[in-house]
Amino acid sequence: MSEPSSIPFIDLQAQRAHLGGRVEAAIARVLDHGQFIMGPEVAAFEKELAAFAGARHAVSCANGTEALVMALMAWGIGPGDAVLVPSFSFIATAECAVLVGATPVFVDVLPDTFDIDAAGLDGAVAAAQEMGLHPRAVIPVDLFGLPADHAAVAAAAARHGLLVLDDAAQGFGGSLNNRRVGAFGHAAATSFFPAKPLGCYGDGGAVLTDDDDLAELLKSIRVHGKGADKYDNVRPGLNARLDTLQAAVLLEKLAVFPEELEARQRVAERYTAALADCAETPAGRAGARSAWAQYTILVDDREKVMAACKAAGVPTQVYYPIPMHAQTGYARYPQAPGGCPVSESLARRVLSLPMHPYLAADDQDRVIAAVRGAL
Numbered sequence: 001m002s003e004p005s006s007i008p009f010i011d012l013q014a015q016r017a018h019l020g021g022r023v024e025a026a027i028a029r030v031l032d033h034g035q036f037i038m039g040p041e042v043a044a045f046e047k048e049l050a051a052f053a054g055a056r057h058a059v060s061c062a063n064g065t066e067a068l069v070m071a072l073m074a075w076g077i078g079p080g081d082a083v084l085v086p087s088f089s090f091i092a093t094a095e096c097a098v099l100v101g102a103t104p105v106f107v108d109v110l111p112d113t114f115d116i117d118a119a120g121l122d123g124a125v126a127a128a129q130e131m132g133l134h135p136r137a138v139i140p141v142d143l144f145g146l147p148a149d150h151a152a153v154a155a156a157a158a159r160h161g162l163l164v165l166d167d168a169a170q171g172f173g174g175s176l177n178n179r180r181v182g183a184f185g186h187a188a189a190t191s192f193f194p195a196k197p198l199g200c201y202g203d204g205g206a207v208l209t210d211d212d213d214l215a216e217l218l219k220s221i222r223v224h225g226k227g228a229d230k231y232d233n234v235r236p237g238l239n240a241r242l243d244t245l246q247a248a249v250l251l252e253k254l255a256v257f258p259e260e261l262e263a264r265q266r267v268a269e270r271y272t273a274a275l276a277d278c279a280e281t282p283a284g285r286a287g288a289r290s291a292w293a294q295y296t297i298l299v300d301d302r303e304k305v306m307a308a309c310k311a312a313g314v315p316t317q318v319y320y321p322i323p324m325h326a327q328t329g330y331a332r333y334p335q336a337p338g339g340c341p342v343s344e345s346l347a348r349r350v351l352s353l354p355m356h357p358y359l360a361a362d363d364q365d366r367v368i369a370a371v372r373g374a375l
């Protein structure tokens with residue numbers, strides 16, 4: 001018998017087919033008008049993105065990492081400052097602090113929902129102060145799409161005068177108590193990397209905020225710290241603009257995003273109904289809707305499950321095999337008291353299954369059968 005053909009982990013071609021030529025037409029319009037830098041699609045997309053999330057401003061930029069960096073730069077966070085981050089996330093969550101010269105302080109995450117444990121923030125603040133650092137900000141992450149415990153983070157942040165920067169790269173599209181991700185924290189940073197729930201055809205990102213002054217600062221920072229004119233440089237900045245072509249693609253994808261979120265939810269519900277008796281399926285949060293950037297289960301014998309899935313043509317991924325505090329380039333940064341044992345346990349047990357809005361029912365069945373067969 002020949003090997004079964006593999007199903008895709010994320011199927012961008014199915015999405016392209018669903019959009020029926022609208023993306024190609026949008027790209028052709030940009031090629032015709034030729035305004036590749038800050039063309040009209042950029043402002044149009046920012047307006048729609050802000051409206052979607054319920055934030056006053058969306059400032060687009062080159063990628064999600066730059067979005068995080070721009071927010072920290074705008075707040076003047078730098079050497080001598082501490083930025084509290086969960087230790088279980090994509091590396092950019094800690095990298096942004098290092099890039100502005102600040103010190104990331106790793107805080108462990110919750111064992112069921114994988115977001116920063118707000119109960120660890122008081123200890124992290126005290127540890128940073130003992131080292132002579134000024135705690136300035138905390139970056140909760142809506143990991144795998146589930147909104148973080150934003151109320152608990154906001155309460156701890158208020159106690160210590162911390163700014164809250166939501167890393168919404170995976171959670172954009174989700175909601176908590178009928179408020180969309182993007183509207184939590186003093187600012188939220190998101191990414192339009194192709195594999196994110198709302199992705200473009202290259203790199204892209206945005207910062208969302210209700211703060212008018214912050215939005216103006218971000219617009220300056222993304223174009224070399226421009227003042228009234230682009231050759232009047234009032235501060236050091238970056239070249240961190242979103243390409244017009246990507247904004248044009250994103251306008252088309254944002255139009256179908258709500259229905260795609262519904263489709264992701266249906267896939268997740270089907271997985272959970274079929275797998276809950278044999279694996280630890282994703283925990284929810286009261287009042288929360290996940291954007292389902294990933295569907296991630298916890299298993300003990302991960303190697304065995306991965307091998308069985310591979311043999312059945314079912315791709316799996318491990319996000320993330322090494323928590324940030326244990327990464328070679330980051331092990332020298334401080335941790336909150338008690339370390340990050342939950343992050344270390346998750347790194348050994350997480351397994352992400354194929355998840356996208358166009359995953360056909362029979363492919364879902366193949367995923368379910370492969371995982372069940374291994375367990």
Ligand SMILES: *Cc1c(COP(=O)(O)O)cnc(C)c1O
Binds near residue numbers: 063065089092191
């Ligand atoms: C993808 C991601 C980022 C970075 O986004 P890029 O656009 O790739 O720079 C930051 N944080 C998290 C949690 C992410 O998943």
